Amino acid sequence: xxxxxxxxxxxxxxxxxxxxxxxxxxxxxxxxxxxxxxxxxxxxxxxxxxxxxxxxxxxxxxxxxxx
Numbered sequence: 001x002x003x004x005x006x007x008x009x010x011x012x013x014x015x016x017x018x019x020x021x022x023x024x025x026x027x028x029x030x031x032x033x034x035x036x037x038x039x040x041x042x043x044x045x046x047x048x049x050x051x052x053x054x055x056x057x058x059x060x061x062x063x064x065x066x067x
Contacts, residue, residue, distance in 0.1 A: 005039070005041055005063060006062075006065050007039050010038075024055070028054075029051050030048050
């Protein structure tokens with residue numbers, strides 16, 4: 001069982017709030033490199049997921065889908 005990040009949550013948040021990736025990263029307090037790693041389901045620190053969840057106002061578990 002592998003958990004995958006739901007990239008559509010961030011993509012829809014960016015579109016709804018008319019934000020660029022760099023502005024979103026500043027809002028979250030993460031780097032663009034970290035965001036790219038998250039979006040490509042690569043390894044990154046767990047704190048990045050908490051920061052993203054706080055910015056988009058969802059719980060951390062809602063950022064992942066179970067396969």
